[in-house]
Structures are given as C-alpha cells and as structure tokens.
Amino acid sequence: MVRNKSISQLASTSRRKVLASALIYATSLTVRSSSATGKEKDSSTFPAQRTDPMTSVTTKDGVQIFYKDWGPKSAQPIVFHHGWPLSSDDWETQMLFFVGKGYRVIAHDRRGHGRSSQVSDGHDMDHYAADAAAVVEHLDLRNAIHVGHSTGGGQAARYVARHGKDRVAKLVLISAVPPLMLKTEANPGGLPIEVFDGLRKQLAAGRSQFYLDFASGPFYGFNRPGAKASDAIIWNWWRQGMMGGANAHYDGIKAFSETDFTEDLKSITVPTLVLHGDDDQIVPVADSAPLSAKLLKRSTLKIYEGLPHGMCTTHADLINAELLSFIAA
Template sequence: MTTITTKDGTRIFYKDWGPRDGQPVIFSHGWPLSADAWDAQMVFFANQGFRTIAHDRRSHGRSDQVWENNNMDQYADDLGELIEQLDLRDVILVGHSTGGGEVTRYVGRHGTARVAKVALIGAVPPLMLKTEANPGGLPIDVFDGIRKGTFDNRSQFFKDLTIPFYGYNREGAAISAGVREEFWRQGMMGGLKGQLDSIRAFSESDFHEDLAKFDIPTLVLHGDDDQIVPIDASARSTVRIVRHAVLKVYEGADHGLTQTHQDRFNADLLDFING
C-alpha cells in the first residue's frame, strides 16, 4: 500500500494516478467512505492529463485506525502533510461533504500558497449544527441519532443511510444495489471509534473563519434535494462568505451526486478547473 506517515505516527493511505507531471487534483471523501468513492473521477481526470490523488482519512478505509485526534484540525493537517510530502503545487482541492470541511479547514490553517482552486461539493461548511447564531442548521438530535445508529448497528445503519444519501426514496429514482453495497463496503472498512468522532467533526466544526480566508477561485456545487447536507445552511451560506465563489445548483439532485450525476459532475468540474 502507498502511505505517508504523519508527524503523530499515523499512516495515511493514498492513491496517486495519472501522469506525474500533470497538475495535481486532490479529492477528499465524505463520511464514512474512503478514497474509493472518487475512483471514477480519478480515472476521468487522469485521462485528461491531470495527476489525481485521493487519500483515506485517518480511521477510514486503509489508513490507521487511531483512538485520538479524529478531528477537523487534524484532518486538515493530514491533508497538508500529504501535499508537502509529495511536494505538490498548483493543486486543485476537491472536497465532498466532510471532505469539503477538510479542504476548507486546510485553507484556514495552511493558506493557499500551494493551491490554485477549490471545489466544495455537497460540503458541510459553514456549520451544520443548529445554534442561536446558526438557526438554519440541523438540531443536535439529528447527529445524536447518527451516532446511536452507527454505534448500535453500524452495518445496518450504513445500508439504510444509502436511501436518503442517493435520493433513492424519491419517486422515479433508479436504485442501484451495487452503489448501495459499495457504500456499505467502504463504510465497514473504517474504524468505529474514528467514525463516531468524525460525526462531531463534520457536524459541530464552524468554518466561518476558514471560508473568510479563501482568496482563490472556488466552485460550490450542491443538489437542492440534498437530504444529508441541506443546501440553504451550507452552499447558499458559503457563497455569501467566499468572495467570487461560483454556486452551481443541481435541481432535484441528492447528496451522492458525484455518482448519481457522474458524467454531468465530471464535465462541470473539468470546466471549472480549465476555466
């Protein structure tokens, strides 16, 4: 396996596909998945001449399952170490869901000296949790339910989660058993402790200050029928903070649009990168 070792001794697995002299595109996955969630995008963009990289977040996929430091700051620092150890520059950062939070926190903590553009896809910033200052967020009960479902019967919970994740509970949806099984497989590769910690990381991390530091072209892409990360409290709030951000809304699209709308998404992301 291809890994880097972080300063705290954690091994982070990553894939590195395409020409080594191509502009690097780094893909950060959502919860509770792994780098495998980006395979189709990695092949597509590698065939376009880009160097495509995706890593398994700590305690997810093939990376080390650690007891501590499963938090957004550390996720961002792990991404930073990956970029630095591979000596990547002029990077395109693409983050989906929790991965969008990871990418956003990276910019907040490490700046954009090595980054050319950012794409936030169905991403959790600026804040998922409902608070007095964030009335459009989701109540803590929602995330407590995710914690309980994951702890009590993780396998069944992940299977059930695929239904709203991919919009399979909507009329006329074309349900793919293979997509559902692949989501389950990736989720079950991760460690329970790290996945439970990650629920707090993606739901309670406040990214307002991180987003205010964005100074590069940013694509914010979201489905307006996203049942996991509602668009009003996320994408539509993000573009009010990030200067010159471009918001692209997929009408009727779900949270897993990188798969359910794969060809359209790949083309739109390519247009953004080349533009």
C-alpha cells in the same frame, strides 16, 4: 422548490439485510505482503491495518495515511477529499476521468477510514486538515485543485485556509458541510443536535445495518418516489464504510456537524466552485452552499434541481463536466 428533509427522517427501508457471506468475506480478507526474503506471506487482517509504505505517509503524530497517486508527476494535480464514512475509493469515477484528461490525481483515506491507521484520537477537522497537508507536502504538490465532497468539503476548506498557502490554485466544494451544520443561536437554520445524536445512536447499535439503510435511502435519494436504486452503488458505499473504524466514524459525526468553518471560508482567496443539489437530504442546501458562497471571496455557486447528496456518483457525467470546465478555465 428547495426541499430540506433532514437526515433525522431516515425512511425505513425494505432492502435485504446484510448477507452473512459478505460479512464473512470482509472479515477474512487475505492481504498479500512481501517478507524480507522477497517471498509472499498471508495474514488475515483488514487492509486498513496494513499499508504499503510506498503509498502512505506517516504524520507527525504517527498515523499512517494511505493515498492514491495516478498520472504524470509533471501534470497539474487534483486532490480529492472524501465524505463520511467513506474512503478515497469514492472518487474513482472522477479520478479515472481526470487522469484520462492528462491530470495528476491524488486521493487519500482519512485517518480511521479506509486503509489508513485506525487510531483512537485525532478525529477532528484540525487533524484531518493536517493529515491532508502531510500528503500534499510528502508529494510536494503545487498549483493544485482541491475538491471536497460533504465532510471532505469541510476538510478541504480547512486545509486550504490553514495549510494551502502557495500550494493551491482552486477549490471545489460539493454537497459540502460548511459553514456549519449544527443549529445554534448564530445559525438558526441548522439541524438540531438531536439529529446527530440519532446518527451516533444508530451507529453504536449496529453500523452495518445503519450503513446499508443510509446508502439505500437518503444519501443517493433512492428513497424518493420513482427513484431506481442501484445495488452496486449501495454495496460499494457499505463496503467503504465497513473498512473504517467504528470509533473514527462515531467521533467524525461531531467533526462534520459541529465544526464552524466561517473563518476558514472568509480567509480563502482562491477561486472556489460551490456545487449542491436542492434535494440533498444529508446537508440541506439552504443552510450550506449559498451561505458558503457569500463568505468566500471568489466563489461561483451552482445548485442543481432534484439532485441528491451523492450526486458525484449518481450524476458523475454532469459533475465531471462542471469540474473540468472550472479547472480548465
């Protein structure tokens, strides 16, 4: 039975409040950088404001996009697109797994997220896809598999549809936001705008506590009866979220909820794997994965009983095996 409890029904959590020491640590991180003389100097700033030119690309509108690039340059590349409000760090389990299988793995921090520039504009799917294209072109990636989770699924779909000609071999959408999350006359099964207004209100009121509650509850299904919460998973989610810019995350809610990917999906011709959990409390399955699979020309749909939105983390072994089977086929 599919359960579609919306994200407006965030369960109250009894998790401990954010430790003051964690906040002090996060805001006083010391970044080591090399001076022109080759000596190291200290600067107290967030890593998101300082990127290594060897691991970043500057977009046409002047935004620095941080990326990770592991594995043999001659190997087939797998490009990972992360969810809101996280960073490329969210893919480390998958990246380690696939680099161990001989693939080249790449993941970048979306603008305003992680270690990429905290800019004031461009927090929309068109810019997200163009930024991904800048990374792909900078590294000259071809015959690539693109894997997107949640908001990253929308980003990946738009990238493949608008920028991926002759560069993409396959696409994977995991717990992804397409075709459209928002309830409209044409999409009656979507979530009402009040849900997303509520997210914006909670973020603006205090995103540190909001992020802690979000990770402690519906994102990983830790609010379900009998679920065993993992402090390590929760705090890693919170850490990634707090690395990014509040403005980017605020505007990103509109990007992931109100963007219609229908035409993008219709135009994609590469084989596409669509994975979703039927207990996804963030992107309800009934109005997402099956509809995307119908719009795609060459899709394979798999829905997992009882799995949450963050199943790439909670059930990494299962998801990694599914990805490997699809990629290697």
